Amino acid sequence: MTSSSPHIPVMLDEALAMLDVKPGGRYLDATVGLGGHAEAILRASQPDGRLLGTDTDPDALAASTQRLEPFGERVLLRRAWLDAAPEAAVDAAMTPLDGVLCDLGVSSLQLGNQARGFSFQSEGPLDMRLGPQDEAQTLTAHQIVNQWSSDDLADLIHDYGEEHRSRRIARAIVRQRPIETTTQLAQVVVDAVGIRPGSRVHPATRVFQAIRLEVNRELEHLADFLSQVRGVLGIGGRLVVIAFHSLEDRIVKRFLRDHSSGSSPVFRTLTRRVMRPSDAEIERNPRARSARLRAAEAI
Ligand SMILES: C[S@@+](CC[C@H](N)C(=O)[O-])C[C@H]1O[C@@H](n2cnc3c(N)ncnc32)[C@H](O)[C@@H]1O
Numbered sequence: 001m002t003s004s005s006p007h008i009p010v011m012l013d014e015a016l017a018m019l020d021v022k023p024g025g026r027y028l029d030a031t032v033g034l035g036g037h038a039e040a041i042l043r044a045s046q047p048d049g050r051l052l053g054t055d056t057d058p059d060a061l062a063a064s065t066q067r068l069e070p071f072g073e074r075v076l077l078r079r080a081w082l083d084a085a086p087e088a089a090v091d092a093a094m095t096p097l098d099g100v101l102c103d104l105g106v107s108s109l110q111l112g113n114q115a116r117g118f119s120f121q122s123e124g125p126l127d128m129r130l131g132p133q134d135e136a137q138t139l140t141a142h143q144i145v146n147q148w149s150s151d152d153l154a155d156l157i158h159d160y161g162e163e164h165r166s167r168r169i170a171r172a173i174v175r176q177r178p179i180e181t182t183t184q185l186a187q188v189v190v191d192a193v194g195i196r197p198g199s200r201v202h203p204a205t206r207v208f209q210a211i212r213l214e215v216n217r218e219l220e221h222l223a224d225f226l227s228q229v230r231g232v233l234g235i236g237g238r239l240v241v242i243a244f245h246s247l248e249d250r251i252v253k254r255f256l257r258d259h260s261s262g263s264s265p266v267f268r269t270l271t272r273r274v275m276r277p278s279d280a281e282i283e284r285n286p287r288a289r290s291a292r293l294r295a296a297e298a299i
Pocket residue numbers: 007008009010030031032033034035036037038054055056057060080081082083103104105106107130216217218221222
């Protein structure tokens with residue numbers, strides 16, 4: 001593993017306030033990662049609040065198990081994809097829940113481990129699987145990059161990367177095959193579209209986002225998870241979602257709009273406008289820059 005800055009939980013104060021964490025409460029952190037938010041929830045719900053943390057990544061679970069060990073039986077950790085997290089809460093007899101947190105995307109642990117292939121800043125295999133590598137998750141970034149047709153690649157980069165130069169990038173990828181590593185792929189993208197002077201976003205960012213979302217079916221999991229979450233929250237229970245790009249945020253925004261209006265709403269939206277991190281937080285933790293938090297209360 002390469003060195004990486006430690007993972008700092010994003011919008012922590014805002015998430016805790018929106019979750020309205022209380023002693024004795026029951027919480028689900030459905031993307032527990034390294035346990036940063038989970039640890040804060042456990043502290044704020046002392047002495048007897050409980051937390052179920054789920055994540056699909058065994059490395060993340062190993063890290064959160066170690067971090068949350070001092071909380072003993074107040075914590076339960078399970079491996080689950082996001083869409084299976086509500087069911088895990090039912091199985092663990094944690095429902096009805098007082099709060100559910102979902103802090104999407106990847107952690108610094110994953111980005112910093114070059115063998116996982118999430119980052120174009122360090123050389124690694126084109127993998128990008130969030131789940132265990134010995135299991136059913138067989139689609140890898142390598143297959144998409146080296147086997148998909150130019151049209152399919154372009155559609156993916158356009159739809160999941162929101163990149164308008166997707167056709168040019170897709171043609172360049174197909175021309176340069178085989179592409180074996182993250183840095184090779186990033187270079188192909190740079191050669192195809194150049195680096196805009198003054199742009200803070202590297203041109204490979206959107207391409208890597210698109211491929212990762214497809215490899216892990218992250219948007220489908222999020223939509224499935226949201227469709228089940230009301231069923232595991234008690235009345236007054238809180239849902240907090242932190243998204244990192246507009247595709248995720250749009251899914252959350254539409255879900256909350258559709259379920260907090262009409263003749264039989266099941267949520268009351270607590271964030272009329274999406275919440276963004278403060279300038280001070282972005283200064284401290286640049287990864288927070290793109291975070292968008294939305295919250296709602298079950299009614
Ligand atoms: C941003 S990190 C969470 C960090 C955590 N809040 C903390 O403070 O340490 C997101 C985590 O969600 C997991 N994850 C992302 N998408 C997932 C999905 N669709 N199913 C299951 N886990 C997912 C990743 O493996 C990662 O560990």
